[in-house]
Amino acid sequence: MEFAPHTDDDVRQMLDVLGLSSIDELFAPIPAGLRFDRDLEIPIGLSEIEVLRDLAALAAKNRSADDLVCFMGAGSYDHHVPSMVWPILGRGEFATSYTPYQPEMSQGVLQALFEYQTMISELTGLEISNASLYDGGSAVAEAVHMAVASTGRRAVVLAGCVNPLYVGVLRTVARGPELEIREAGWGSAGTSDLDAVRVAAADAAAVIVQHPSFFGTLEDVAALADLAHGAGAKLIVHFDMTSAGILEAPGALGADVVVAEGQPFGNHMNFGGPYVGVIACRREDARRLPGRLVGETVDREGRRAFVLTLQAREQHIRRAKATSNICTNQTLNALGTAVAMAWLGPAGLRELGESCLARARYCRDRLLEVAGAKPAFAAPTFKEFVVRLPADPTRVCERAAADGYLAGVPVKRLLPGRGLDDALLVAVTERRTREEIDGLAEAVARACKEEA
């Protein structure tokens, strides 16, 4: 199946206009030795019917969260995607548009991004949000670049347990500017070790904390802000925005940069992407903010208009001196996040938080009734928590899957060798019912018994 519209006559007539006799002559600029004259080693084209049949067969080899009740989290969550989101984003005027460099033809995307930036600002408590980054992990790395540029220092401190996948991205990206990454670790409550942070932050560019942490525990952001600022470092908070209806905005607690994974609002799990990297900062840091930023202005008739602004920060203007190399971002997913946030509104956002909190507590209580199960950490949690099981959590998950449950993420898979080999990270969203939670507890109990 092809999408080029040319008839044989079209091709002939166009070649005639060019004074050429064959398509091959169009490729004359390629030296003969570099022309590829064979067939590519891939199958020939298929019809739409065949392609969709093939893809459906591949999709059927996966067991999705439609088949299995999902209690997995660790950065990707089975939150409800409002029905209106993707029909809106699927509109060709949004989906098939380019980056809005021509504002006269792009007011729709620009205004929607301006509204997105406003909502992110409201949820994070910081004034300036950009128009999106790739994902939660790359957002951490970009925030670190900001802090390094701002402080002139080269070390960053990980307070508490930051998602090891985000840390992985940071470690890779840190190879370029040769940054030092210090782990201040966590205490028995599963939250930041403030004394260790104080020591590590001494000459650091930034303290990074995830709130709630990778373990789901609530961090003392205000105390960490004091520690960081006392050391002349920036505080970067990776925030779960689904908690923003009930948890204080990190910006209001002293965070300098707030980053987040926007997937939980309006984006499907998609096997890990595309998601949305969220980043917000204070006004005084606006010129160090990476990526695109939409600002309001007026047109020649004085009408309200939106444009990409502060472009002097960006690679296409500043090149080697840019604040970041990001160009293409995740605009459509950011629009999805905005639509979902608007769909929730302030009341829905608070209910979402309360719902996740209550369901996760109920789930934790039920799982702790499993013989031999123990809580891993004492600190209060939001929608995720860690429970220690009397059997190998990987095997327990396998058995629970046979009963129809994605029981969680074995912590050792992402944090090996940290004394958490028996620990399971469980995420409970607003979609999980009491019946499903009871079913999970029974499946886990059965699995633990069988593995014992």
Added chain:
Amino acid sequence: MTAKQERPRLALAEEALVFERSRPGRRAGRMPVLDVPPAPDDAIPAAMRRSLAPRLPEVSENELVRHYTRLSQRNYGIDTGFYPLGSCSMKYNPKLAEDAAAMAGFRRLHPLQPESQTQGALQLLVELERALCAITGMSGVTFQPAAGAHGELTGLLIMRALHERNGQRRHRVIIPDSAHGTNPASVTLAGYETEECPSDERGLVDVEALERMVSDDVAGLMITNPNTLGLFEENIERVAAAIHSVGGLLYYDGANLNAILGRSRPGDMGFDIVHMNLHKTFATPHGGGGPGAGPLAVSERLVPFLPGPRPAFDEGSGRYTWDEGDDRSIGRVHTFWGNFGILVRAASYARALGSDGLRHVAERAVLNANYLAHRLSGTYDLAFPGQPMHEFVMTARKQKARGAKAMDLAKRVLDYGFHAPTVYFPLIVDEAMMVEPTETETVETLDAFAEALIAIDAEIETALDTLKSAPHTAPISRPDEARAARDLKPRWYPDDHAVAHLANAAGPDDKPTI
């Protein structure tokens, strides 16, 4: 103006901000009734409780749908009309790919599910890797980069890892002066310094200058081929030899891969590292600025350095797995495995076109570009004389002398019902106007666009004021960009005053009624 060009393509009616439609107590989404005990008040320490509800809009679902529908009507996409943006490959995005990506077996998959539950997804990735290797002539792929620039950084870190493995700390990366801005920005982020190589009078890399620049301090060279002028770097083998002679690596910026699909392969040109922009070449929708996908393909000796884990097929068991790699891997660059939903779309596209269709893509893209360049060449000067590939760069120097800059011409194109071409890039061309028609446009569309640009050129003498104040039929006229930057307003505020209570805890009286 003719009646035809006066017809606006987009909705002119201003649309209020969603916040301005807000009414206290109105709402769309609701949560299910709580069927578990509510959390006690002390479940969250009081100091951590939100003190002031975020001011999200309070609107009904109907209003919300209309709001976004109206916004969409104020936006131009490929589905609206011709989008001749140079270096962007804005071709038709097939709808079948959307159906594929929406299948629950892909869309509703958690990224950390065990391999046994994700065999289809892994198979899709392994098969796509084989296809991309066949197309580029490379040996292995990482799917983690979410966009082209992300691929660039990944490739440069691989370059660096190889040199460091060999005990070498090199400091410089060479890029042509016609390069995309992402190239030097990525070089900086990878801890290297950019050295610009000049273009010669034909718009190609000045090979002799390059040969003088190379030394064992050069980590590699990044180049687009066809280059950003739409010209094939015919001396690419000499470029490769120069870089390889000092132990450097050759990086292929795949922004222009569309021009050579099935007709030439970066691997055969001597490239070591290749990124692809699947949102260009593989027709996944650009989404108003993303999501894209920027998978990176490398030659055999660099495969161990790729970010891991990588999808793999185990011949023994007949199962698809994640290959963790070893300590040579630079580590992950994406939280999970990359923009999988985009990869599903690209895989659908590759299957639909196949080896025969992909070759036709390049042929039709180059045919369209040459045809359009020919139609325009009597009116606009091409920046360089060479035969273009999939895009071409004109210079509006002549038009500027007569009173209209490239920006004026581009803005006027909007009144004729088309998107504007890329202007002022590449930087080495004065008054650059860069046009990439892509393969999915009809000759009728190309003719209409050529006639529009020719008519606009004539307006310099007949209607200069109209031209310089264009657009006249778009939802807005030219916005005041200087003001946007000077009086930065990056968000809405109630009553439009400053943000007194952002980042300041306020009393309970300030809480909206919810």
